[in-house]
Amino acid sequence: MAKKAPLPNNFKVVLEKGDKIYQPGISVDCAIFGFHENILKVLLLKVTQSNKLALPGGFIYKEETIDQAAYRVLHERTGVDNIFLQQFNAFGEPYRSDASIHQNRYLEYGIKIPKDNWLLQRFITIGYYALIDFTEVKIDHSIPNEGAEWIDINKLTNLMMDHESIILKALESLRTQLAYLPIGRNLLPKKFTMPELQKLYETILGQKLDRRNFQRKMISFGILNKLTETRKGGAHKAPFLYTFNDKKYQKALKEGLYGSW
Amino acid sequence: MAKKAPLPNNFKVVLEKGDKIYQPGISVDCAIFGFHENILKVLLLKVTQSNKLALPGGFIYKEETIDQAAYRVLHERTGVDNIFLQQFNAFGEPYRSDASIHQNRYLEYGIKIPKDNWLLQRFITIGYYALIDFTEVKIDHSIPNEGAEWIDINKLTNLMMDHESIILKALESLRTQLAYLPIGRNLLPKKFTMPELQKLYETILGQKLDRRNFQRKMISFGILNKLTETRKGGAHKAPFLYTFNDKKYQKALKEGLYGSW
Numbered sequence: 306m307a308k309k310a311p312l313p314n315n316f317k318v319v320l321e322k323g324d325k326i327y328q329p330g331i332s333v334d335c336a337i338f339g340f341h342e343n344i345l346k347v348l349l350l351k352v353t354q355s356n357k358l359a360l361p362g363g364f365i366y367k368e369e370t371i372d373q374a375a376y377r378v379l380h381e382r383t384g385v386d387n388i389f390l391q392q393f394n395a396f397g398e399p400y401r402s403d404a405s406i407h408q409n410r411y412l413e414y415g416i417k418i419p420k421d422n423w424l425l426q427r428f429i430t431i432g433y434y435a436l437i438d439f440t441e442v443k444i445d446h447s448i449p450n451e452g453a454e455w456i457d458i459n460k461l462t463n464l465m466m467d468h469e470s471i472i473l474k475a476l477e478s479l480r481t482q483l484a485y486l487p488i489g490r491n492l493l494p495k496k497f498t499m500p501e502l503q504k505l506y507e508t509i510l511g512q513k514l515d516r517r518n519f520q521r522k523m524i525s526f527g528i529l530n531k532l533t534e535t536r537k538g539g540a541h542k543a544p545f546l547y548t549f550n551d552k553k554y555q556k557a558l559k560e561g562l563y564g565s566w
Numbered sequence: 567m568a569k570k571a572p573l574p575n576n577f578k579v580v581l582e583k584g585d586k587i588y589q590p591g592i593s594v595d596c597a598i599f600g601f602h603e604n605i606l607k608v609l610l611l612k613v614t615q616s617n618k619l620a621l622p623g624g625f626i627y628k629e630e631t632i633d634q635a636a637y638r639v640l641h642e643r644t645g646v647d648n649i650f651l652q653q654f655n656a657f658g659e660p661y662r663s664d665a666s667i668h669q670n671r672y673l674e675y676g677i678k679i680p681k682d683n684w685l686l687q688r689f690i691t692i693g694y695y696a697l698i699d700f701t702e703v704k705i706d707h708s709i710p711n712e713g714a715e716w717i718d719i720n721k722l723t724n725l726m727m728d729h730e731s732i733i734l735k736a737l738e739s740l741r742t743q744l745a746y747l748p749i750g751r752n753l754l755p756k757k758f759t760m761p762e763l764q765k766l767y768e769t770i771l772g773q774k775l776d777r778r779n780f781q782r783k784m785i786s787f788g789i790l791n792k793l794t795e796t797r798k799g800g801a802h803k804a805p806f807l808y809t810f811n812d813k814k815y816q817k818a819l820k821e822g823l824y825g826s827w
Contacts, residue, residue, distance in 0.1 A: 324590075328591050328592075328658075328688065328690060329591055330590055330592060331589075331591060331690055369660060370658055370659055370660060371658035392655060392656065394653060395653065395656050395692045397589075397626070397631055397632035397692075398631055399628065399629050429592055429626075429632065429692075431658075431690075481746075483827075484746045485742075485745045485746040506827065510827055512827070514827050518827075519827065522827075561742075561745040563745065566744075566767065566771055566779075566780065566783075
């Protein structure tokens with residue numbers, strides 16, 4: 306038998322007075338991308354009663370900023386903390402909300418939500434994204450009712466509502482960002498090879514890149530130090546190791562990869 | 567005597583049932599930047615009763631998308647049409663809303679808005695921006711109660727609520743965009759000189775740029791055609807004229823100024 310989806314402890318209050326506690330009709334959703342060893346994943350929750358996958362999301366308290374809500378909701382639902390969330394887009398198709406999600410969840414406990422209840426109205430959601438090394442993030446698996454999991458972004462299926470298109474839009478924002486900001490300092494080992502750096506870009510962009518063009522472009526940004534060491538052990542000619550030049554990396558984060566005007 | 571701020575024709579309905587017609591607690595605001603002859607302006611409304619300036623903004627109907635609301639609101643409040651609006655950020659400081667704006671407006675007609683009315687609650691607003699040639703935009707001055715005006719962005723003063731910070735954030739987004747996308751095709755005459763192009767960038771960036779660096783950078787993008795004609799008439803050596811190379815400009819709009827990966 307399928308597990309019942311637990312209701313929040315304060316479910317009666319949420320149902321009856323939620324629109325006095327939270328901003329009605331608005332939510333936040335977090336698309337947390339995790340990269341590790343050439344795989345790009347996204348952090349999703351298993352929605353107990355529907356077997357669907359959902360982004361960690363939730364409501365905004367009357368007294369908190371949208372940013373605060375995003376950090377809080379992510380922490381409450383996954384245990385994840387200490388990552389930088391970036392707001393990227395608001396999603397508001399008139400029929401994106403699915404009232405049946407709430408209806409079914411409460412029905413399992415014999416509660417019929419009145420049609421005009423705030424939970425069943427249209428919600429606009431504000432999207433946040435982040436890119437991190439998923440091995441360095443601690444998911445709290447003891448949180449009841451959730452089951453957060455890293456899902457390969459090439460294997461997205463059975464997502465709730467419009468969450469797949471939210472993920473795709475977040476990915477688009479991330480890819481645009483690659484065009485003018487550096488990336489990788491927290492995603493690669495301290496010393497890395499050019500093929501490893503290229504693989505990071507290829508994984509995020511979802512496409513193969515030309516080796517020579519990539520190398521020329523990366524070197525022209527002036528954010529890399531080439532070491533005299535090489536990575537030994539492979540069958541091929543041992544590739545040189547690089548580190549990021551911290552000072553120039555920081556500068557490029559502020560002024561862009563192509564320098565200021 | 568100060569003019570009374572007219573109420574909408576349907577003011578009773580808005581007051582009593584607005585939260586059934588519109589999304590409660592959420593609005594859109596449009597920061598329309600206009601460039602012409604080295605001046606950057608922003609389109610603002612004069613708020614009749616407070617003498618403050620405000621971005622054209624408004625509510626979202628239950629049945630429309632956020633984008634549709636932005637276009638409709640801009641049109642209804644200024645007459646402006648046919649420009650491309652870009653969503654850039656949601657603003658949601660808990661105390662950004664100012665209930666007294668609505669209270670005072672209705673009080674002039676002897677109507678006291680109940681404290682728990684939807685109009686007096688916290689609003690989150692979703693910001694849109696655009697950059698156009700302000701001489702090519704038709705403002706409808708017959709719209710009652712508004713008085714849309716182009717205000718120099720260096721002379722912003724007395725703005726409503728957090729509208730000045732919304733404008734500054736929009737400007738920041740626009741400046742970031744300059745780092746990887748071309749600009750100017752609809753803002754400069756068909757044939758223009760390098761100093762004219764540079765002035766466009768300087769005006770948007772709000773800073774002087776080095777002439778040689780700028781020229782080198784612009785030419786490296788490969789989106790300009792240098793003509794054999796020069797601009798005659800000045801005291802200085804006549805500068806060469808340029809046009810945008812339409813095909814390459816379009817390509818750069820899609821792939822970025824520095825080319826695809």
